[in-house]
Amino acid sequence: MMENKEYPLSVKIIRSDKRKRTIGAKIVSGELLVYLPAGISGEEEKKWVDKMKRWAEEHKKKKELNDSTNLEKLGEKLNREYLNGKARFSSIEYVSNQKRVFGSCSIRSRQIRISDRLAKMPDWVRDYVVLHELTHLVHPNHSKPFWRLVNQYRLTERARGYLMASNLDSDEVE
Numbered sequence: 394m395m396e397n398k399e400y401p402l403s404v405k406i407i408r409s410d411k412r413k414r415t416i417g418a419k420i421v422s423g424e425l426l427v428y429l430p431a432g433i434s435g436e437e438e439k440k441w442v443d444k445m446k447r448w449a450e451e452h453k454k455k456k457e458l459n460d461s462t463n464l465e466k467l468g469e470k471l472n473r474e475y476l477n478g479k480a481r482f483s484s485i486e487y488v489s490n491q492k493r494v495f496g497s498c499s500i501r502s503r504q505i506r507i508s509d510r511l512a513k514m515p516d517w518v519r520d521y522v523v524l525h526e527l528t529h530l531v532h533p534n535h536s537k538p539f540w541r542l543v544n545q546y547r548l549t550e551r552a553r554g555y556l557m558a559s560n561l562d563s564d565e566v567e
Contacts, residue, residue, distance in 0.1 A: 402449055404442055408433070418445040425449050451489040454509060464507060464523065471524045475545050480530040485523065487512060495556065496522045498529040514555070521552030 404425045412430040419426050427445045429438060464485040472480045483503040491497065491508035498505050505526045511519045524546050532539035543549055 402446070402453075404446065406438065406442065416441050416445075418448060420449055420452065455487055455489045464505075467520065468505065468523055468527060471520060471546075472527055475524055476527060476531055476542060480527040482527065482530060485526075496526040498526040500529065500533045503530060514559070517548045518552045518555050521546055521549055522556075 402420070402423065402425050404427060407426055407428050408431045409428065410431045412428065414430065415428075416430070417428040425445060427442055429441060433441070464487065465482075468480075468482055468485040472478055472482075481503060482505055485505040485507065487509045488506045489509045491506065491510075494508065495511060496505065496507045505523070507519070507522060507526070511522055521543075525543055528539055528542045531542060546552075
């Protein structure tokens, strides 16, 4: 068993002769189970265990953020306040795999995904990104009508500036 001091999750390595190339992991009762082929080298094992620990940390972080911050209630509030309830979304949640964008909106599934990086930023920046993504459900582009709706939020310009100053390109908000 291994334990990471930053994320005290014990790791159990399960080797199998039946596994030839596939590697997997899951968390069971607070323990990270890493499934490896029996013939994998010690160096490869360490590489995969480290990778799976990072995955588990991201999974835990995402779960905690989505449990503690109700983005759906925020989305409902912003939708009522700025879009007259026109944006019909199926879900809004934090994700940990958006490193180049702040948010994304799937028009087809009506799902909104918000980068977990925003959790460390001021609420008014997060609110701007959520509103931006909600507005895509009304106008699926960056047209003048789209920006007219987004710019109703009084901190739009400040939030965009904050995102740019954070060394992130504001044009990447999608």
